[in-house]
Amino acid sequence: MIFQQLFEPLSNSYTYLFGCEETGKAVLVDPVVPTLERDLEAISKLGMKLVSTLETHIHADHITAALALREAVNCKIGFPAIDNLPCADIHIKDEEPLRFGSIAINPIFTPGHTDDHFSFLVNDKLLSGDSLLIDGCGRTDFQNGDAAILYRSITEKLFRLPDETLVYPGHDYNARWVSSIAQEKARNSRIAIGTSEAQFVKTMAELKLPHPNFIDYAVPGNLLCGQCPSDLPENMEKYCQQMTESPQG
Template sequence: MIFRQLFDQQSSTYTYLLADSATAEAVLIDPVFEQVRRDTALIGELRLRLLYTIDTHVHADHVTGAWMHKQRTGSRIAISAASGAEGADRYLSHGDRCGFGARYLTVRATPGHTNGCISLVLDDESMAFTGDCLLIRGTGRTDFQHGDARAMFRAVHEQIFTLPDACLLYPAHDYRGLTVTSAGEERRFNPRLGGALCEDDFAVYMTNLGLPHPRQIDVAVPANLKCGLAAGVPTQMAEAGWAPLTYTFAGIWEIDPQWLEENPGSVQIVDVREPAEFDGPLGRIPDARLISLGELAARAGELARERPIVTVCRAGGRSAQATAILRQAGFEAVANLAGGMLRWRAEGRAVENGEM
């Protein structure tokens, strides 16, 4: 099985990608709107087919990426039947299974943070995804969205603490940089409801948390009640429209070599190799301008801001770094020639001053 834990720093949200290695079928748990481009890049690079996005509940601190993933990949939207959300393709109830290839996730109803919270347990009970119900040495809050501390206490003890001790638990959030825990650890050490703590202890604890409301609640909840599509939420993410670009999981825009060869006059081609390489046997792209990587930050002012820039090097590594340098300098329309001159020559494209 393929498993990836992804993170949105702004909302401290974890998104989880699971896929069956044999069939390449995948599911994505708790996607974040602002990270859709990142997530789809990873799915594309791993050559996966996204079947479902699954939200563990109606989030109050970020907008889900479910609707946007559906537009981009054709994936189906799944969420709890008790969530009250509109626009999903599948509404999940306790005991349902979400399959991907030969693997599946079992739905367990775990209300308390909201009345529509679910946890997702992998078929062999080796891992579970607890949403905002059980966090690492903590829990989700219970003071809005039909929250209920007593319902959460019972849900955790009946649906999560009954998992094997070694079952790894992955929450939807962590604010201290922690990434994973286990059912056995939380049963013993969770300071809110583990050990010998009873339901009354937990209810009093949660009543006195005194937390401020999430900053995004007024935007996030209405949007998430429509699975990510609502007034005030952009229906498209900004894309680079000046060329057929690809966004990589590394966060780099890459350009198609064929388009570059056919449209050299519409961009500035900046070769960031050293002078000896620029004049060396690999040759150079016609009309390319040499600005070595070590000089690029200081010489960025020599480049025109109204024309897109394509950066080039031997194999695509230094030129990828060059795109970051140029973006820091305020250039927005920048792309890397993936594979660099090695790929350019291997595809038989035109060069100057190169050896055959």
């Protein structure tokens, strides 16, 4: 199995690429509009074909590239079933594995950051989306977020995975790429083992984070599987533009 972790710097998002070497099928988890061409290039360099995109949840900080990728290469679009999106081809359900060649992606319903959130377990790799982050977790103050529910998703589902499971988050704002269940259980400053639900709920309530500036455009756009809004203010156009420079020049 091919596995690549790809970074989108505008929203500090990670996109994950899985590829089946036997069938040439590739899947992208949480692709983002500005890095669409980069991701397609990564797949074509592998001699593979993108067959599906999968979303962990409806994002508030970027527009998914799902729709544009389907228009480009006719792949399928996967969204949580609970969202019931008419534009989606695959409706992701709890513990119903998705198979792409030899790759089995196991969805684990982990609400709390949003009410539709899934994590994906692929062998020893957990794509935790915006539920469990490295030394943190997703915020719970919009999109029907609920700190008590997130606490249960993390402690009763994710922290019960084997300690050696690698944790690949949906975001990191400090250039960290991967953690493990053991490390997060021991060191996560919000929810390490020993933190009570009440303490966690209090911590989340006291964060007082600013309202994200792109949410009012991102959420409606993502409910359409990644439609860039036509009324996007000029200072936000970058969220819907392709990146023109790559680090390699």
